[in-house]
Amino acid sequence: MQSVQGAGLLDSKQERPKLNYRKWLKWSLLGMIGVVNGYATVLMYAQGEIPFALLTVVLTALALYIFGSNKTYAHRYIFPGVAGMLVFIIFPLIYTIGLAFTNYSASNQLTLERTQSVLEQRSFQSGESYGFDLYKVENGHQLVIKADGELLASDVFELANTTSEAMTLRQVDSVQGEKEKIKSIVKNRANLTKVELVMPDGHEIRMSGLRKFAADTDLFTLQEDGLSMLNNQTQQMYLPNMEIGFYQPIDADGKFVDKPISPGFVVTVGGANFERVMTDDGIKEPFIDIFIWTVVFAFLAVALTLALGMVLACLVQWEPLQGSSIYRVLLILPYAVPAFISILIFKGLFNQSFGEINLFLEAILGIKPSWFSDPIMARVMVVLVNTWLGFPYMMILCMGLLKSIPDDLYEASAIDGAGPIQNFFTITLPMMIKPLTPLLIASFAFNFNNFVMIQLLTAGGPNMVGTSEPAGYTDLLVSYTYRIAFEGGGGQDFGLAGAIATIIFLLVGGMALLNLRFTKLSQD
Incomplete structure (x- = not known):
């Protein structure tokens, strides 16, 4: 009997479910995240930040679904990437396109x-102003107003704990206390502005200056229609x-x-910002000029860096060349140095008055080009600096592709009596151009939006004359958009900048699709 009871007791212990601490901890964390993000969403919505509140809801719901369901277990590892794409790519893109259809600017x-609410807070002086003095008396402070040769004194109050309750002024012959200096009034101005005094005739006055009280009235009153x-x-x-x-x-x-x-x-202004780009001469003309220059700059950046990088790659891998490894390291160094350091160094070298380049040119050729004030020379300078910054990348790519070309082709060509130049155009270039094509398109898209170099080197200058918005001869579309958004003379016009940014996105997006097309053709 005892053995049967013991067996039953053992079975009951075995059947008792164990507490799954991992599952309990997971749902506790998910619940906490949901509550915190839900509270943050409510705060954003209350502040009028509806797009950010919506983004928070989407990310939170996506995280709770992926981490809370066993069916989506594999997606947990890609969630950080998806969240990053939503926050840093899709959301800014949608937000920018949305701004393009509004009048959002520094004044709107x-x-x-x-x-x-802002207009209702404005006030105007609707009556006579009165001079006042602040006296330190027993148990606090007292305000004294001079009106029609009479002294009107307030009740005694604590200056550090002033309230918005009105105090009636009473006529007095004198005030027993110490008159505070102006620096004390300045120090306690925030508290004094809360004081509301009632004159003997019943009208109220407030502090309107460091030495005056006056009757202030709301400038605007919202009517019953709410508009x-x-x-x-x-x-x-x-x-x-x-x-x-x-x-x-x-x-x-x-x-x-x-x-x-x-x-x-x-x-919402609809397509008005896009219409301005197409119809406003002060925007259309510099936009077209900057668009053409952007395309030319991107093309020259790719062509010159590719030409220089390919030639140097062929030279450093030329077998008769002694010390090729040293040359290889030296030529890659510009790519290792942070770009902004090189750009700032070049900015000093091209200085029109004291730069080493102009000193050398003046000593040898007797010329001093105006690199930063002449539009043509400024663009030449930009292309030269960008070529220096970009050729190491192309050289590295070409060095890798040269290794993939079979030596048998060059040996057969040597038997036929071909020289190095003929080998380059008949073997090397055709074998390299196909795998390089997607990379060249990507490089074109990068230089199309090369904001950092333009901003640090010339800041878009020299500036164009007669434009509605700030524009320069070396501006690319991306820097032109930045200047409209943050340097607009008539106010920062984010709506117009958003419209131009949308156009840039469409152009660069088209290049990306073209890149994918070429990549697919290369794989086929």
Whole structure:
């Protein structure tokens, strides 16, 4: 009997389910991540950052689904890459394209509701101003106003703990206390601005300067319709102009008149930014000029670096050449040095007054080119510097491809009496150009958007004259877009910059598809 009970007790212990600590920990972490990201999403939405809130929801939902389901186990290893692509590629791309269809700029950044709030916070002086003094008295401080030859004193209050409650002024003959100096008023200005005083006739006054109190009235009042705003100083009615994104005065017929007021708000303008690129002469002409220069620059960058890199690769692998390994290392060094260091060094070398290049040219040829002020010389300088920075990469590629060419071809060519130059054009170049084609297209796309070199070397200059937006003769499309976005003379025009960036994306995307096409043909 006892053995049977013992066996039953043993079976019950074996049947008792064990707590899966790993599963419990996993769901605890996932739940914590969901709660934290959910809270962050609510905060973003409350601040009006709807795109970022939506991105957070998508990433969180994707992470919870992948890490919470056994069916998606294999996807856990690629989730970081997918998340990075969403955050750093797809989201910025969609956000930029979205901006291209709005008037988002330095003067139009707020929502309509936020613009109304800013306008409602403005005030104007609606009555007479009065000089005041601040006295330190027993148990606190006291404000004294001079009005019509009379002294009006406030109640005693604690300066460090001021509130917005109104204090009635009373007529006094004198004040028993120590008059504070101006530096004390400056130091406590934030607290004094909270003080609201009531004059004997009933109107309220607030601090309007370091030495004055005055009656302030709200400049704008939002009407019952939730859109129109009344200017209390001029009694002019304002309505939001949804075409330009500003509040603007209206006449009796409801038509917009006079100039709009800032700040503006973001509105959808459709294809207006793209239309500006095509129709505004101040944008269209420099855009076309910069587009042509960008294509020429990218083509020259590929052609010159390839030519120089291929020739040098053939030379350093020429068997009769002694010390080829040393030359190989020296020629690769420009590629090892950070690009910005080389660019800044070249910027000093090409200095028009003190640069070593101009000193040498003046001593030998008697000329001093204006590298940074002459458009043609500036572009020549950019091409030269970019060739120096890019040839080591092409040389490394060509050195690897030269190793793959069978020596039998050169031996057969030598038997036929062909020389090195003939071998290069009949064997070396045809054997290398096919595998190089996708890499050359990629290099073209890179130089098409070579922002760093242009920005550090010339900053786009010399500047063009008569343009609506800042533009320079050495600007590429990408640097031109940057200047519109952050250096626009009429305000940072992010909407227009987004439109140009969208055009660049389409162009570079077309090059990427072309690259894939060539790669597929090469594999076939």
